[in-house]
Amino acid sequence: EVQLLQSGGGSAQPGGSLRLSCAASGFVFRRYVMSWVRQAPGKGLEWVSLVGDDGGFTRYADSVRGRFIISRDNSRNTLYLHMSGLRAEDTAVYYCTKDLRGSPPHYFDSWGHGSLVTVSS
């Protein structure tokens, strides 16, 4: 059974930093592209970032490019999202996701339980 166990998150002041982690199990982590998707309170879904299976390929939404860094450690089966320069509009539940297949297109077939990030002074 695929499991994506998220940790990290919490509260930060504007301009601050946080790191999210997503520990994967139940599948061969190094073979799958992984992503982060967020959802502001009461709002819809927003794709944030994606990392290729070996970590060498990354993509970001314009809203986070230059402030967030996605990475992965295939030896630890763990996905990360390093968030810096946080803004109030980054307040959201952040989900890690696994691709359906080992190649594009990037459909998200498994999701973590979500980590709440609150940015406020």
Next chain:
Amino acid sequence: EIVLTQSPATLSVSPGEGATLSCRASQNIRTTLAWFQQKPGQAPRLLIYDSSTRAAGTPARFRGSGSGTEFTLSISSLQSEDFAVYYCQQVSEWPLTFGGGTKVEI
């Protein structure tokens, strides 16, 4: 950026009735579209990918169709567990984008 417009925003139906949800893309995305279901307090769940392929565990009463810019999610004979918010997502071009969602309520 490809904009996905979902309609209606809210759909009121009775259990046992059918429902049709629409998703319109601002440009041609061929069939690279997914549908998700989200219930309160839960993560989204993949229902449909490649416009019409049911994901593992998706009941046969869910049917996806469409290509290009017009897509539809049809739910026949709604069950109590189907009342939720539904999102479409395109995976054709960067950035990957979601529609604003359709809430299916009683």
